[in-house]
Amino acid sequence: MSPPSAVGQNLVRVTAASSLAGPNYTDSSEPPAVAPVATTVPELAELDPSKVKITLTRNPKPFHENPGAPDTTTDHWITAKWNYKTGWQTPELKPSGPIDLWPAASCLHYATECFEGLKAYRGFDGSLRLFRPNCNAARMIISSTRIALPSCSPSALEELIKLLISHDAPKWLPKPGTCLYIRPTMIGTGTALGVQIPKEAMLFILAAVFPVLDAKPMRLLASRENSIRSWPGGFGFAKVGANYGPSLMAHEEAQSKGYDQILWIFDKSCQVTEAGASNFFVIWRNKDTNKLQLITAPLDNRIILDGITRRSVLEIARDRLTGTTGELEGLEIVERTYTMTDLIDAHKDGRFIEAFATGTAYFISPVYDIHFRGTDIQPLQKSGRYTTLIKGWLKGIMYGKERNEWAVVVKEVGFKTETIDETEVEAFAKKIRELKGNTAWAAALERVAREI
Ligand SMILES: Cc1ncc(COP(=O)(O)O)c(C=O)c1O
Numbered sequence: 001m002s003p004p005s006a007v008g009q010n011l012v013r014v015t016a017a018s019s020l021a022g023p024n025y026t027d028s029s030e031p032p033a034v035a036p037v038a039t040t041v042p043e044l045a046e047l048d049p050s051k052v053k054i055t056l057t058r059n060p061k062p063f064h065e066n067p068g069a070p071d072t073t074t075d076h077w078i079t080a081k082w083n084y085k086t087g088w089q090t091p092e093l094k095p096s097g098p099i100d101l102w103p104a105a106s107c108l109h110y111a112t113e114c115f116e117g118l119k120a121y122r123g124f125d126g127s128l129r130l131f132r133p134n135c136n137a138a139r140m141i142i143s144s145t146r147i148a149l150p151s152c153s154p155s156a157l158e159e160l161i162k163l164l165i166s167h168d169a170p171k172w173l174p175k176p177g178t179c180l181y182i183r184p185t186m187i188g189t190g191t192a193l194g195v196q197i198p199k200e201a202m203l204f205i206l207a208a209v210f211p212v213l214d215a216k217p218m219r220l221l222a223s224r225e226n227s228i229r230s231w232p233g234g235f236g237f238a239k240v241g242a243n244y245g246p247s248l249m250a251h252e253e254a255q256s257k258g259y260d261q262i263l264w265i266f267d268k269s270c271q272v273t274e275a276g277a278s279n280f281f282v283i284w285r286n287k288d289t290n291k292l293q294l295i296t297a298p299l300d301n302r303i304i305l306d307g308i309t310r311r312s313v314l315e316i317a318r319d320r321l322t323g324t325t326g327e328l329e330g331l332e333i334v335e336r337t338y339t340m341t342d343l344i345d346a347h348k349d350g351r352f353i354e355a356f357a358t359g360t361a362y363f364i365s366p367v368y369d370i371h372f373r374g375t376d377i378q379p380l381q382k383s384g385r386y387t388t389l390i391k392g393w394l395k396g397i398m399y400g401k402e403r404n405e406w407a408v409v410v411k412e413v414g415f416k417t418e419t420i421d422e423t424e425v426e427a428f429a430k431k432i433r434e435l436k437g438n439t440a441w442a443a444a445l446e447r448v449a450r451e452i
Helices: 005-009 106-110 133-146 154-172 245-256 308-320 340-348 385-398 422-436 439-451
Strands: 073-083 092-095 113-115 118-122 128-131 179-188 200-209 218-222 261-266 271-275 278-285 292-296 332-335 352-359 363-372 375-377 407-410
Touching (some): 092 154, 118 154, 128 154, 128 385, 133 154, 133 179, 133 308, 154 179, 154 200, 154 407, 218 245, 245 261, 261 363, 278 340, 292 308, 308 332, 308 352, 308 363, 308 385, 340 363, 340 375, 352 385, 422 439
Parallel strands (some): 292 332
Antiparallel strands (some): 073 092, 073 200, 118 128, 118 179, 128 407, 179 200, 261 271, 271 278, 278 292, 278 352, 352 363, 363 375
16 A cells, blocks of 8 residues: 555656756757656555564563553564655564654654554453454554554554464463453654654554453543644544643543543534543433434544444444334434533433443443533433443453454464573673673673663
């Protein structure tokens, strides 16, 4: 796949001199040495998982299940570098470690960073699964191209994600009913400052230990009028880091007041958009039709993220909840703009039944209280019946209780630590001892020792 078109323009090289006659040329006049007529766009290498170079760790990390540990990442990560002249370089799976980044790197100055979040699930049948990884891979490209980072084949990205967890999950995800968090990331790198499309970039994928969550019901604090997460023409639809940093102060304020997340409100009309870094759903009875509706903000004005959990909730509800289910009334599934005034009216009329937030990290969390500029509103059910039903269905798919094509089984290979040959170690140590005795080498060795 080619890079974003703007990047592509940089690649046009002039290859032939012009035959255009310029003004006042005589026989003796020199035409310009080069002029923009014939152009060639060099072939850029695609991201190719089949060429991946694998280097397994010789120093495996001690296993732990502690998401609060200083280092939560597993033993390996995947990296792939890109530059505008040659495209993608060979991806590597290697021991996880720090990034080698120049201080002038584009991502550090111009927020050329985007990421994804998905999980690997250890099923109750022992199998390892990813949940709709193709959707994450496709969304990653939407995000990267929004901030002038390169594109890549989504299926190549998906393959690399699978490769990482096929190695690390056997050790790091042993228990049925648990999950690992996976974070594919792309950053603009390079060595020169300048507000321009990054000429170099890096993709990396890491996996991290994640707590088993039984999401507790949440309280939300509606955002202040002067605090806007996203706007039409902006980048709220993309999973770019620039969406998150500026939201942290509001989040902190919500937490310090005893709320769990911010409910992001947009515009003077007070449109309800998202809850924290999650999509937001309401179940209410429509004032005009008296029908029970599952409603969520739409994607068409591009101010919310096209959440994969959101999409799955909508699809499963359309499939299973539009007719009567046992004693549960059928739902109308609605994606449209709605406002806090609509919600407050529904609350006053006793029509606000359930609310919940959805996202990969915290999955589906019921919402039982919303504070909006002096008014508190609560749905009739704190942990609603529809919420519980939908959550149970999706969880069943993720952990393999229900067979479904959304859950992709990944074959595992694991990794063995290479044993070290003691004679090799002794020979190496001997060489270092010799060098240490040499004054020219001693300082350099000390520096290296400090580094490692
Ligand atoms: C702003 C925002 N909205 C919604 C979501 C939920 O998306 P998903 O269900 O794909 O995790 C996320 C998390 O990725 C997010 O960051």
